[in-house]
Amino acid sequence: MPRTKISKDSFKGQSIYVGIDCHHKSWKVTLLTDKLELKTMSRDPDVNSLADYLKNNYPGAEYKVVYESGFNGFTVCRKFRDLGIDCQVVHAMDVPTSHKDRQQKSDKSDSRKLAQLLRSNGFEGIDVPPPHIEVDRKILRQHYTLTKMLTAEKNRVKAVLFQFGIEIPGRFASSQSRSWSRIYIEWLRAVPGLDPKEQLTIDNHLDTGLLLRKQLLKVTRQIRDLSKEDNYKEDYRNLSSIPGIGTLGAMRILLQIYNIERFKTMDELCSYIGLMPKMYGSGERTVTGELTKRGRKDIKVTLVEASWVAVRKDPALTLRFNKLILRMNKNKAIIRIAKNLLNRIKHMLTHKIEYELGIVV
Structure with missing residues (x-):
């Protein structure tokens, strides 16, 4: 029986739709054409390997790839695009999910659903920012995380005081206890009438909080330095002229938009x-x-x-x-x-x- 030889243009004019359910150790990949579901397979999480597979098995086709936004960010998308392959990232909430899908969820069904969504052009992909924007956004995210951690530590100190029936003296305004003023910290270091072990608990929270505050100050300075870079300084200066918009607010707006x-x-x-x-x-x-x-x-x-x-x-x-x-x-x-x-x-x-x-x- 004669064999059909696949040439480099065998699939010219056809589209291959690729839905990827991404995980750290493996990808579940579904391949579709305009009329058929070809296969669903497990692959190593490697862009070059999958690209070579597509080119070797479906030469000449137009490859279109989609995956959900998640832990791997936009790196996978950029690598596919660098290889000349159209790739989009879809927001997880934009993927239609039926009741049956929620009851019988699997990596295979997720990758198939993504490929079908791509084939029907049923979504609008997430904007993929330049790498330097994604990196700079991380600094703002660190500031947000540190602020939450520091607030939690301050609340823990108040919870310990409340638990042992210690009231914060009226001479300390609420703003002083929120900002941990110097004299408020001095009082916390030697709370009158507190058992030594109870005082030790408060000291531990104070030490952790002061370390967080030091790191938060460092990150805040990095954000200020970022605002002076050529990429941002003009727009930053303009946004800072808005009443109520400070350094953090202006940089949040710039880096997200x-x-x-x-x-x-x-x-x-x-x-x-x-x-x-x-x-x-x-x-x-x-x-x-x-x-x-x-x-x-x-x-x-x-x-x-x-x-x-x-x-x-x-x-x-x-x-x-x-x-x-x-x-x-x-x-x-x-x-x-x-x-x-x-x-x-x-x-x-x-x-x-x-x-x-x-x-x-």
Whole structure:
């Protein structure tokens, strides 16, 4: 029986859709064509090996790859693209999951679902940032993590005091206990009437907290240095002119948005940040709910906090806020102000200008 020889152009004009369920030690990979499911296989987590397999077995085809965002970030995507293979990363929440899928979940079904989603063009891929942006974002993430750890340690100290019936003296303001002022720490080091072993417990929490605070100060300085680099300094200076936006807020916005031109409309930007409400529609009835939980929570919080400052310092926003609270409560009104502020930020980053008081874009 004559054999069909596969040439280098045998699959020219055809597409191979590749869904990958990524894990540390292995990948589950499903291959589809426009009409067929070819196979599902286990592979070593190696981009070059999988690329060679595709080129050797399906030469001349157009390869399209997708995997869920997760622990491996965008490195796998960049490696595929460097090899000339189209690769996209999909948000896990954008992968449709039926009740049956939740009851019978497996790596095989996950990879097959991804490949089918890619073939039907049923999702919008996550933006893949340049490597230096991904690296710089890590510094901000470290700051966020250290802040949470330090806050937890301060709360543990208060919990120990409460457990043993020790009240914080009234001479210490709440701000002093939150910031761990020098005189407050001195009092904690020698709490009157406390058993030596109980004091030892507090000292251990203090030592841990002070180490965290030292590291947090170091990371904060690194973020300040980052803001002075050529990539950021102009936009950072402009964003810092916004009432209520400081070093951390400006760098959060810059590193998450990084390229304002990738947002074609204001709705796209609001959706990315998470300033879009949930919508429930049925027939002629449409209900607008609370803000969606998706989006960049860090920027959303930064914008809302800055908005409370801006409504006091910017006459145009003061006027708008006063009109809004006539028909809604203050918390809902400040979300509208945050959207106005985000619109101003889009305008500022697009035109490379500073913030101007008394103007609403």
